[in-house]
Amino acid sequence: MNRQNADPEAARLAALHRCGIFQTPAEQDFDFLTRLAAEICQVPYAFVTFVDQDYVWAKAWHGVEKIAPAARCDDYCDFVIRSGQPLVVHDLCSDPRTASMPPTLDGFRRYAGVPLLTADQQAIGTLCVLDKRAGSPNDHQLELLQSLARQVMALVELRQHKRELEANVHLLERLATTDELTGLMNRRRLMERLSEECARARRFKEPMALVLLDLDHFKQVNDQWGHATGDIVLANTGRLIRETLRETDSAGRYGGEELCLLLPHTELDGAATVADTLCGRLATRSHRTAGAPEYVTASLGVAASSHLEQCHPATLLAQADAALYRAKDNGRNCVVVAQEALA
Structure with missing residues (x-):
């Protein structure tokens, strides 16, 4: 009937x-x-x-x-x-x-x-x-x-x-600007947002911080346990980042296993605190995937412009990238801020 x-x-x-x-x-x-x-x-x-x-x-x-x-x-x-x-x-x-x-x-x-x-x-x-x-x-x-x-x-x-x-x-806007795996912004929208936030920081003379995050030995995860497992790790990492950030913050997939966090109204010390918190949570967040590593750590590089400086996307990215490579040289699973990277 x-x-x-x-x-x-x-x-x-x-x-x-x-x-x-x-x-x-x-x-x-x-x-x-x-x-x-x-x-x-x-x-x-x-x-x-x-x-x-x-x-x-x-x-x-x-x-x-x-x-x-x-x-x-x-x-x-x-x-x-x-x-x-x-x-x-x-x-x-x-x-x-x-x-x-x-x-x-x-x-x-x-x-x-x-x-x-x-x-x-x-x-x-x-x-x-x-x-x-x-x-x-x-x-x-x-x-x-x-x-x-x-x-x-x-x-x-x-x-x-x-x-x-x-x-x-x-829905179409979200699909066009969101990375499918991580749920974060895709690279194109990330770079647009970075330019917008830097322009706002310059106009109102406010601080602006940026964090680059790279999952440690991620190629090994893909090679040893398969890309499906790697996708799960990326998805879990994206979810953890969304849970950690404030409403005013945003994040996107910069490329591969490298993710980028945008922290407006944030000085270098505050950004370092956010990065430390995220680093610790990543190291203790179980991925619960059979046959795969239970934990995957990350290296993070932090950069920021103060309210007295000109905030430019290329400068922040270059400083954060240098700090990230210093974090990898220091043994990974750690945070390095730009001042330390230049020391």
Whole structure:
């Protein structure tokens, strides 16, 4: 049996969730259609509502300052949702279905609501009009109300498509700028970011630090245990770097097993502390890969420009690279700062 037919309410709620409209902020386009509905039907009150499992929530309203979510069982819109058809009640007080409902007891006498239907005909909400006088819309008014309901759904779908487009653009941007293995920036985005951070440091006369990290004996890992194991080590290293850095910091894959950390607003001592912390964590982070070395260490070179110096990408990279090679000469699994490398 088709699952949707077996549980129509679950299918309806899934359709509502896909639209991403429930409990979103007010928007002028929805407000305009609500006001237009009231004017067409010549009543003082109109609402665009969306209905989840338990509540009726108003996206837009006309004739009241604000409306709170109502229990679904206490709202006329529930009848429209259940039937998927328009509902017109000439006198709410004399209709046994609505006579004792809270809005009726508050003075409402007239209700006309039409369903908001998705492309697969799921009723996720209503466009409805109310009055404190008994009465009904004529056939022409009801037809226009249904047309306005289709416009409401067109707005919902447009909003949904825009959200999906933005998500796809964000995904493409991320794929274009992210290294697949490490989850860090790829080299092209890394160099762009380095230029941006250096320009910012020069403009505001702020310190800027850079750390180059090279995994020790990484070629041996690939040669002895295979490139798949090497990929796992790179992925674990990237994850550890993301866990270690501050929100203002960033990192990327500079090339091969060499990674680069950008630390804006950071003096040399602060960058050295970050590098020491990362070096220690790498040396004790198990890669848990059968047949492979449990731990892989790294050598790190640190460079920084103070707020009194001109910050340039090539200079920072050259200084950090010299420090990195000094760290390798010192036996690896250690940190060397640029001042020590030049000593």
